[in-house]
Amino acid sequence: MQTRYLYILKFILPVTDLLMVLAVYFFSYQFTSYLGKSVDSELQWHYVVVCSLLWIVSTTSFGLYTEYGSRRIERIYRGTWRSVFLHAILFSVYLFFSKQNDFSRSFLVVFYGTLGILFLVNRFIGTSFQFLLFNHLRGVKSVAIMGNNATGEQLASYFEKQKYIEFHGFIPDVPDHYLERDGQLSSAVGKQFELAVEKGIKDIYVTIAPERMSDMLILTQEAERQCVRLKFIPDISGALLSPYTVSYLGNEFPVISLRSEPLEKIHNRFKKRLIDVIFSGLVILFVLSWLYPIIALLIKWQSKGPVLFKQLRSGRDDEPFYCFKFRSMRMNADSDKRQASKDDDRITPIGKFLRKSSLDELPQFFNVFMGHMSVVGPRPHMLSHTEQYKGIVDQFMVRHFLKPGITGWAQVNGYRGETKEDYKMVKRVEHDIWYLENWTAALDVKIIFMTAINMVKGEENAF
Numbered sequence: 001m002q003t004r005y006l007y008i009l010k011f012i013l014p015v016t017d018l019l020m021v022l023a024v025y026f027f028s029y030q031f032t033s034y035l036g037k038s039v040d041s042e043l044q045w046h047y048v049v050v051c052s053l054l055w056i057v058s059t060t061s062f063g064l065y066t067e068y069g070s071r072r073i074e075r076i077y078r079g080t081w082r083s084v085f086l087h088a089i090l091f092s093v094y095l096f097f098s099k100q101n102d103f104s105r106s107f108l109v110v111f112y113g114t115l116g117i118l119f120l121v122n123r124f125i126g127t128s129f130q131f132l133l134f135n136h137l138r139g140v141k142s143v144a145i146m147g148n149n150a151t152g153e154q155l156a157s158y159f160e161k162q163k164y165i166e167f168h169g170f171i172p173d174v175p176d177h178y179l180e181r182d183g184q185l186s187s188a189v190g191k192q193f194e195l196a197v198e199k200g201i202k203d204i205y206v207t208i209a210p211e212r213m214s215d216m217l218i219l220t221q222e223a224e225r226q227c228v229r230l231k232f233i234p235d236i237s238g239a240l241l242s243p244y245t246v247s248y249l250g251n252e253f254p255v256i257s258l259r260s261e262p263l264e265k266i267h268n269r270f271k272k273r274l275i276d277v278i279f280s281g282l283v284i285l286f287v288l289s290w291l292y293p294i295i296a297l298l299i300k301w302q303s304k305g306p307v308l309f310k311q312l313r314s315g316r317d318d319e320p321f322y323c324f325k326f327r328s329m330r331m332n333a334d335s336d337k338r339q340a341s342k343d344d345d346r347i348t349p350i351g352k353f354l355r356k357s358s359l360d361e362l363p364q365f366f367n368v369f370m371g372h373m374s375v376v377g378p379r380p381h382m383l384s385h386t387e388q389y390k391g392i393v394d395q396f397m398v399r400h401f402l403k404p405g406i407t408g409w410a411q412v413n414g415y416r417g418e419t420k421e422d423y424k425m426v427k428r429v430e431h432d433i434w435y436l437e438n439w440t441a442a443l444d445v446k447i448i449f450m451t452a453i454n455m456v457k458g459e460e461n462a463f
Contacts, residue, residue, distance in 0.1 A: 006458070054087050058087040095108075119371075143159060143204070145171065152207040174189055208232055208235055209234075213232075241312040272444065276375050288365065303331070311382065313404065315373070316400060379411060392422060396425075409432065413431055
């Protein structure tokens with residue numbers, strides 16, 4: 001019942017949501033005019049297509065209509081509000097730059113206010129429908145587990161948290177070996193299948209060790225004879241010391257990964273790239289457009305040489321790229337080998353201010369816009385330092401699975417600047433790997449805010 005509900009929901013939800021957005025759009029146009037506010041006539045028809053396309057982009061960015069996104073009501077709520085917020089930003093920016101003189105703030109207030117209220121009502125009705133469906137139409141599934149091992153314990157913990165699963169615990173009195181010495185199924189296992197049927201259990205999850213997978217066929221035959229479904233989960237907890245994830249290649253071959261990488265998924269990479277393009281574009285347009293000439297004049301005034309310092313750094317997959325910074329030092333021959341240090345005599349007075357305030361990093365938004373970097377990620381190192389540390393710091397190269405960033409999880413936790421002691425680089429790598437394995441769009445936003453706060457407070461390691 002639940003699977004069929006989710007399948008239908010994946011198709012109904014995007015259609016009804018888009019129809020509601022369109023209905024609210026035309027209502028808002030008429031209502032804003034009724035209030036006596038000036039509304040551009042092109043809003044009535046010309047921009048409705050843009051509004052619809054941006055809604056599709058916004059919901060796709062947050063996976064609202066995917067099986068994962070629509071599996072739980074809280075995910076639908078979270079995805080909906082995030083989509084509305086992103087749509088408001090994108091559509092407002094589009095209207096502002098396409099028709100600046102007739103930009104209607106009243107229309108946007110009416111549109112997003114009405115849309116927010118209707119989505120709240122819509123999702124409340126959906127929640128009520130789900131409650132009716134699963135609680136009054138017997139949508140709850142009864143399951144049990146056979147195999148009391150580490151994987152079984154983890155699975156039990158998962159089932160206990162599920163709202164629409166009735167978990168009956170572990171199948172008791174099952175021998176360690178399901179088959180007798182003659183290859184026949186143990187009578188105790190058959191007896192437990194009978195008891196499971198009497199309790200109304202429909203699905204039994206069997207956590208089975210790799211060396212016993214040959215038992216699967218006989219177990220399945222006996223379970224199906226008694227009208228019980230068996231689902232097998234490999235118990236590889238004893239064989240692998242690290243946390244792991246299992247995915248499928250072409251829906252046929254199970255693939256075990258010892259490291260979780262959310263940004264391996266294309267929809268997550270799309271979300272991160274969309275944030276990068278929008279954020280870097282706004283910084284270039286509204287900050288660097290006027291600040292760049294001022295800083296350039298100050299740099300030129302204090303020392304000869306180019307305004308920008310361009311240096312080869314290690315990028316994603318260890319591919320080198322030219323990283324841009326405002327030049328903060330006098331021209332010297334050691335810039336590609338020697339890290340900047342406190343009281344470094346190469347740093348100019350304006351350079352000292354730029355480094356202390358982190359303004360020297362601003363040109364890296366050009367790197368972000370061009371796709372060499374991300375706003376948030378591991379900080380890129382000089383090529384010589386990459387060669388040095390990959391031989392002495394364990395897992396150092398793992399951080400290069402991601403695009404480097406202007407700021408990162410390590411930096412906002414105090415691991416920025418010079419790394420004289422190896423332990424500081426070890427801690428930086430640990431934080432970078434944690435970020436790689438736990439990435440979310442919300443985490444990126446958190447790091448950006450933490451970076452802004454640190455810039456205002458000032459950082460001890462910034463020099």
